[in-house]
Structure formats: C-alpha cells, structure tokens
Amino acid sequence: GAVVSQHPSWVICKSGTSVKIECRSLDFQATTMFWYRQFPKQSLMLMATSNEGSKATYEQGVEKDKFLINHASLTLSTLTVTSAHPEDSSFYICSARDPGRHRNEKLFFGSGTQLSVL
C-alpha cells in the first residue's frame, strides 16, 4: 500500500505552547489528507480535511483557529495545535488516499503522534 509518514511520533509540551505535526505522503501525491484525533480507548474522530492549495474543511465542533492546518504541497500537510492545553492531549493521526494506485476510497494512515500537554 501507499506510505504515509508522520512526525513526531510523540511530543510533550508545556501548556500554552504550540505544537506542529507533519504528515507526508512518501511515494504518491495526496491532494487531500485527513486529520483524526483519538482519545484513549475511543474511536478515530475526524477533525478536518486538508486540501492542497486551499483552506481546510473542519468538522463540526473543531476550532479552526485552535487547530491550524496547512497543505502547501502535494506531499505535505501540517497540523499545528496552538496554545495547547492538557485537554488537547491525545493521539493525532493523519491519513491520505493514493488515487493513482488504489480506488479512491482507501485510506492509508500515518503512524500517529501522541501529544501530552503538561
């Protein structure tokens, strides 16, 4: 399948700081990437859809000023958690499709980022 790389794999930060997470498609171009959040023992909740060259589309209840998404190239999307607070501590995971080699619906996931805000 297609390879999606995500960094960092874990980060610990102080409350009030911002954290940037990168998601890269390594062997394909991804015009669309998806950012999910997963709390312990819970499901993957879609936060936003990242679109190359345009604004991200946020799901209901997700603050766009809190979770900044930039998709500046066909292989890179970034999620910045601004002014992080302990309640933002979670597992963040990105995903992308490779419509060139797979049917349009198949999602491939990054390895995830465990964020802990002190």
Add this chain to the structure above:
Amino acid sequence: GENVEQHPSTLSVQEGDSAVIKCTYSDSASNYFPWYKQELGKRPQLIIDIRSNVGEKKDQRIAVTLNKTAKHFSLHITETQPEDSAVYFCAAHFSGGYNKLIFGAGTRLAVHP
C-alpha cells in the same frame, strides 16, 4: 447525519472460536466499507473492505458481509488466534464533500489461548 454504530464494544472469545462484529451506517449513498485493525499504540491497518456492489467478501479467515437494504455490515473472523487480539474499527465512506471516512466506536477483541 453521518453516523456509524458498532457493536459490541468488547468481545472475548476462546482461541479457535469465531468472532462477529456488526456495524450500521446512516447514509444510504455510502458505497465503501473498510475494516481496520489497530494494535495498542499503532496505526490502524486495513484488513478487508467491501463495496456496495458486492454482498460478501472473504480473505482467508476474515470475511465481511453487507446488507445495503438494512444498512448493515459485519466482520467475521473464524478460527481466531491470540494475535487477532486488537481493536477493530468499521468505517463507512460518505460521498458528500471530500469523500471522508467515518469510523465506528471500535470493538476490543480478546482471544484467549
């Protein structure tokens, strides 16, 4: 709205038994239904998927069935093994907008030797 319900939330079986996980979805236009397996601290891995033009699909010990009329789909694992222990998520593809996948709440499967 877009919703996927998954049951049961936990499932415990003896090695060699079968396991069945069921999901329902809300959007009758959904046409793609993948199943993911997630081990602790790792990324979800696609294990099988089915499209709306097919009623059943099998891959070795894993099978998925789809009832479009009832908007139900199920995962069947036969001859379970301890390494099948993980959290399983169903998902449904919602065709509006950017073709997003919405996930069920997950089923924690424990296979006991």
